[in-house]
Amino acid sequence: MEKRIFGKIWICFVALICIGGYAQNKQVKVGDRQFENLAFADAIKSYENAIRQGSVNQEDFKKLADAYYNNGLYDEANKWYSEILDKGQATSDFVDAEVYFRYIQTLKSKGNYREADRIMDLMADKFKEDIRVKMYLANKSYLEFIRSNPSAFSATLMENVNTAFSDYGATMYKGHIIFASSQNRTNYYQRIHSWTNDPFTKLYSAPVYIDGHVGEAKPFAKKMEGKFNESTPVFSSDGQTMYFSSNTRENKKNKDDVVFVNLYKARLVNGKWNNVEKLSINVPNASSAHPALSVDEKWLYFVSDRGDSYGQSDIYRVEILSNGNFATPENLGDQLNTEGREVFPFISADNILYFASDGHPGLGGLDIFGVKIYEDGSLGDVVNLGDSVNSSYDDFAFYLDPNCKYGYMTSNRPGGKGKDDLYFVREINGIELEFYQSIKGKVYDIVSGEILKEAKVSLYDQNKELVETVVTNENGEYVFNDKRCSISYSVGVDKEFYNTVELGLPALNRKNEAVLDFGLQGGEVNPKEKVQGIQIGDDLFKVLNLKPIYFDFGKADIRVDAESELYRVLEVLNLYPNMKIDVRSHTDVVGKDSYNLKLSQRRADSTVNWLISKGISRSRLTSKGFGSTRLTNECSKGVPCSADKHQENRRSEFIVEDL
Known part of the structure; x- marks a missing residue:
């Protein structure tokens, strides 16, 4: 099935602790070759045969587990991930975050949430x-919320269209x-997909009668078919244009013998679908699939595992220009995308983006989530649709008429x-997807x-547009009520005889109101005395004795406590209009180097963008992310270190390049 296409496969060639006297036999070699060619169904047979012969090691267990996992066979995958993590191999080089996370997902598929959360704590x-760790740590009571609205929707198996194969989307x-269905409903020969050993999926159509009954399914747009998969169509409101996913129809494979999924467009001419064209937004050596149209049909949303993705597959959007061409695709960001799979977007008439993800906290496998799309294209809070539609297995491809x-x-x-079945969904109570919160302080x-008292307090949105102005009361308090969540507001305070201060807030969340107090300093503040004798090559972080510029886990947003320090850098840049600086960001060694x-780099760019938003010319600023390549202490990979020692390596520098 097409949703498996987005499992990135990492083959590790490392020295391993063997089970017994390991000597790679023929079955393992065959399995490795099949695994590398994404022929997971065949690889499963080869590895299982090798296990019966007793000639396997822990890495073979991982490949077998991954092969089962990529085909959605979570019970079988659980057995082999358990062999790795429960048999003392958790320190092996090939045991990465994906081994932990996939084991967690398979535990959830068995309903063992307590053990899944225990392994998640180890992963953390x-x-x-x-990103998945941070989302879990921020919402460890996720199960309580997911189970809080059992009457949001109803989901009923559709008896007369489902087959013994995959029917989906x-x-x-x-x-x-x-x-789409992999059932061969015709008498014609149908090619076999080596990923699953099922026939490739084709599009089918079945009439829906007024009483809700669904009639017999027949091939849809058969003359448009290619040699491989077709699936996930979306139609323009006038019914004349169809976007869909298909394996590369040019019958070309890459150097690794892989046929990628791409996006195509077809037009209805004289009642027939033809004029099939490959979209320009596809990229080499990556898949693009699962198209979805915005309500005004000015944006095409889609899924891809291209180079700038956060994980195994991300959701992107691209503007459809007035001439029918496409602008540059943009990633929807790590508020929505994770290191896992974000797939099958759909946008409802009320501008809700529904999608499936195994990266956000859920019941197991792919869960269906919703997020509000606002007029400016920004997103609200991502919300799990709950256990009225989601299960501990894969739930995806949500659509509402x-x-x-x-x-x-x-x-x-x-x-x-x-293997995959279609369900009829009815909205009952629905899910709340728009949230508002208060901002207050002293x-x-x-x-x-x-x-x-009587200090002027102004609220600005993320575009620096004034939203509202209030004055503090007799107790020095201010409040802004009913402000939209998921927006990163900033608050400015102005009081006669005091310095003016503006600080930003992290994006509002639906759980807690935002509290931001301001301590103002009277008189003129002149940092010039602090930077007497500054030279090219100096670090303003050290010269100004700044506090560390902290970021939330996995985030690049400027936090409130960081802004107060950045204002001091801003003051120096304003005092020295010819000064140019290079903003450098560093991390510790925890996590993957890439x-x-x-x-x-995102954090360095975010810092530069903050300075630009305060009026500093871009020509005076450069940015560079070094990851964990320039450590300040001994805490390299594999060296036991305390959290404080790791923190020393998570730092920012502001290097003077020119005066």
Whole structure:
């Protein structure tokens, strides 16, 4: 099935502790070759045969577990991940974050949430920068919330369209349900997908009658078919254009003998779908799939595992220009995307982006989530749709009819007819997806502690537009009520005879109101005395004796406590209009080197963008992320260190390049 395409496979060639006298036999060699070619169904047979012969090692267990996992066979995968993590191999080089996380998912599929959370805590100790870890630590009561609204939706197995194979990804078109199926419903020869050993999926159509009954399924747009998979169509509102996913139709493979998934567009001409064209937003050596249209049809959302993705597959969007061409695709960011799989986006008539993910806290496998898309394109809070639609297995491809409160989803949960089954979904109570919060605080004299009444307090949105202005009351207090969550506001305070201060807030969340107090300093503040004799090559961090610039786990957003320090850098830049600086960001060694490098670059860029937003010319600023390549102490990989010692390596530098 196409959703398995996005499992990135990392083959580790390392020295291993062997089980018995290990000598790689023929079955293991064959299995390795099949695994590398993504022929997971065949690789499973080869590795199982090798195990019966007693000639395997722990890394072979990992490949076998991954092969089962990539086919959604979580019970079988659980056995072999357990062999690795429960048999003392957790310190082996090939045991990365994915081994932990996939084991956690398989435990959830068995309903063992307590053990899954215990392993997640172990993963959190080893992989602190993993986005999935941070989301878990921020919401350890996720199960309570997921189970809090059992009547949000209802989900019922569709008896007459499902088969013993994979049937998934349903949408509506002209009174018909259109979906993908690997069942050969014709008498023609159908190619076999080596990933699953099932036939490639083709599109089918079945009429939906007024009483809800679904008729017989027949091939849809058969003349448009390629040689491999077709799936996940989305139609324009006028019914004349269809976007869909398909393996590369040019019959070309990459150097590793892999056929990638790409996005295509077809047009309806004289009642027939033809004029199939490959979209320009596809990229070499990566898959792009699962198209979804925004309500105004000005944006195309899709899934890809291209180079700038955070994980195994991310959700992107791209503007559709007036001439039909596409702008540059943009990643939706780590508020939504994780190191795991984010797949099958769908946008409802009320601008809710539904998608499936195994990276956000959930019940196991892929869960379905919703997030509000606002007019400016920003996203609200990501919310799990709950256990009325989600299970401990894979639940995905959520669709709601724009005119009714019903739709479809897909799941491989037990009790279905095949490997993946279509379910009829009806919205009952629904899920709250728009959240508002208060911002409040006090203003006081930082020296005397005296409260400051009648100070002007202004609230700005993330585009620096003024939202609201209030004045502090008799107790020096201010409050902004009912402000949208997931926006990173900033608050400015102005009081006569005091310095003006503006600080930013992390994105508001639905759990806690934001509290931001201001201590103002009277008189003129002149940092120039602090930087007398400064020279090219000096670090303003040290010259100004700044406090560490902290970031939230896995985030690049400027925190409130960091802003107060950055304002001091800003003051120096304003005092020396010819000064140029290079902002350098560093991480510790926890996590993957490649991830740390990207994270540090995002943090350096975020710091530069903050300074630019305060009026500093971009020409005066450069940024560089070094990851964990320039440690200040002995805490390299494999060296036991305390949290404080690791913290020494998580730092920012502001190097003077020119005066």
